[in-house]
Amino acid sequence: MGRRSDGGSAVVVGQGDKSTGTEEGLENHPEDRSSNRRVPLEAHIMSKCPDAQACLQQLVVPAMEQISDKVDFGLSFIANVSSGSSEIKCKHGPGECVGDMIILCAANLPFPPDGSDEGAKTPTIRSLGFANCLIGEYEDIPGRPLVEKCAAQHGIDFDALNRCASNQDDDPNDPDKLSGLALLRKSALRSAKLKAGISCTVRLDESVWCVRDGGVWKDCVKGGKASEVSVLVEEVNRLYDEKN
Numbered sequence: 298m299g300r301r302s303d304g305g306s307a308v309v310v311g312q313g314d315k316s317t318g319t320e321e322g323l324e325n326h327p328e329d330r331s332s333n334r335r336v337p338l339e340a341h342i343m344s345k346c347p348d349a350q351a352c353l354q355q356l357v358v359p360a361m362e363q364i365s366d367k368v369d370f371g372l373s374f375i376a377n378v379s380s381g382s383s384e385i386k387c388k389h390g391p392g393e394c395v396g397d398m399i400i401l402c403a404a405n406l407p408f409p410p411d412g413s414d415e416g417a418k419t420p421t422i423r424s425l426g427f428a429n430c431l432i433g434e435y436e437d438i439p440g441r442p443l444v445e446k447c448a449a450q451h452g453i454d455f456d457a458l459n460r461c462a463s464n465q466d467d468d469p470n471d472p473d474k475l476s477g478l479a480l481l482r483k484s485a486l487r488s489a490k491l492k493a494g495i496s497c498t499v500r501l502d503e504s505v506w507c508v509r510d511g512g513v514w515k516d517c518v519k520g521g522k523a524s525e526v527s528v529l530v531e532e533v534n535r536l537y538d539e540k541n
Contacts, residue, residue: 334541335368335369335540336367336368336369336501336533336536336540337500337502337503338369338500338502339370339372339373339499339501340357340371340500341374341488341500342372342373342374342375342496343376343387343397343496344389344396344397344438345389345393345438346389347512348496348509349432349497349509350433351497352496352509355524355526356499356526358429359526360526361422363526364530364533364534364537367534367537370421370425372401372404372425372428373484373493374397374484375485375493375495376388376397376485378482378489385478385481385482385485394481398477399439399458401477401484402461402462402475403424403428403448403458404428405475406418406419406453406454406458407457410454410457423452424451424453426450426451427451461474461477462477465478495508495510496509499523501532501533501536504518505518506523507524519532
């Protein structure tokens, strides 16, 4: 399980001057996607969390295989962010912070890689597949063999991914290069703002849909049945028809 915490064995990533980042403008979350007629669907996770693994494998990915064209999907990450510096603490250690950054970088790389489609990013279903591949073996995050394998399987440019994840310049206003640290900072601020502190928290249409914590589903709507793929798919279809 994973809960945001200021104590324990959390580690620090990216200490430095105060960041210029804010919680607005996060790449790879539903409100930044193109069509406002799609249904916002978001999962808040920690990359080295077994509940995140179960959440993706049992609910999110199977549902997305059926409704990816009807939702604005995003993965957001849970970590402790300092308001006075670029300091970030991740519950499961430094590898988790790196894993979070790698997944965010993958979702925000130009697509196609040559940038011929200006402003386009990695297709959601591809970046989700990459994230699911990594988290499926979360114990090995952020090992290079695992990252290379998942990148190859899902068509992610490993070199570009590595550059983004290695960039420690915590400046979200830098137009020239992606920074994994800046992306993680924004993502963690978003989760904190939405009070999504448990990995995994699934939100649908801006409300909590279901939570996976300690190996069990809880706080699930629809009479506790929201952890069922068919129930999520049915609700997305209903909301999509309502919006369109």
